[in-house]
Amino acid sequence: MTHDWGFPQVSVFYVAHRLFAAHDRALAATLADRLAAKVGTEHVFLPFCDTDEEDLVAEVKGQRLFELDRERLGRLRAMVALLHGPSLDDGVCMEIGYAVASGIPVLLLSTDFQSYSLTEDGPLLDFPDPLIQAAATRVIRVPRLGPPSSSHEQDATGYAEFLSRNRAQTDTALDAAVAALLDLPTPAPRVKAHSKTGQVYVERSPYEAQESDRLARACLDAGHEVVLPRRFDSIDPVTGALEDLAAVRGASRLLADVSGPETPPGAALLIGAALASGVRIAAFHPRPTYTHAPGREPNRRNLMIQYAAHAHLADTEAVQSWMTS
Structure with missing residues (x-):
């Protein structure tokens, strides 16, 4: 019943x-x-x-x-x-x-x-x-x-x-x-974050952390203001994570380095938040790998990441081109 x-x-x-x-x-x-x-x-x-x-x-x-x-x-x-x-x-x-x-x-x-x-x-x-x-x-x-x-x-x-x-x-x-x-609160009204034109949030990969400097530089060279993650260096990582989430929702673009054996969980979460918030998304993946399933087209590891991203970029030249588009 x-x-x-x-x-x-x-x-x-x-x-x-x-x-x-x-x-x-x-x-x-x-x-x-x-x-x-x-x-x-x-x-x-x-x-x-x-x-x-x-x-x-x-x-x-x-x-x-x-x-x-x-x-x-x-x-x-x-x-x-x-x-x-x-x-x-x-x-x-x-x-x-x-x-x-x-x-x-x-x-x-x-x-x-x-x-x-x-x-x-x-x-x-x-x-x-x-x-x-x-x-x-x-x-x-x-x-x-x-x-x-x-x-x-x-x-x-x-x-x-x-x-x-x-x-x-x-x-x-x-x-x-x-x-x-059954005890969770009811959904809150969606509040649209105020998007800051020209601001790009660059999410690094824990597997390829050295790439983040190159990605940030490519964004700066294209005339954008860059925001970097705070949670990894914060005394209170959860507070830093909330600041990262708010920063992504308020940016005009998200550039997420998804390098590694799987899309890093933080990058994947931010991609979902950006998609729901109307933020343009690029996934940086210089060495892509693919998953295959019966009856399905090859996906870049995960179809939710593949189709949430507006662009998939393999090098910094592609990053600069996307930043000026």
């Missing part, structure tokens, strides 16, 4: 998750099913499942999936994002940024037992980039295994017991997430 929670018909809880492995999709589906039992299936959106990705036929499938997700992101009640480990999914981080810039409350759920810091003795964070922490309305972390079973089946192995404890940990996390989602 579902309850009338008083949500408008277009109001949706969006479950953001890594799509590319069965166990990730299964975890997200379990959360979506538990949430739907409370609010009704019409108020839950689960990517891949509800876009019918395996059977979707479109002339340019990746672009169509991006359009469907972006349309849904524009009418949310709340978002819950599943994030685990130091290498966060760039598509999920982009969706978080889009939601936050749209005034949508975001719940982050993790069973990761690690915490992170930018320096050896710096403040501890739940996620490797303080932007992720700053974007969250609330964080649910369940970092410990569930308690050992009080009853042992005959001939049960230690592996079966370990599996049971992991399942208990997961159940606790999912139940806490569903309860917390």
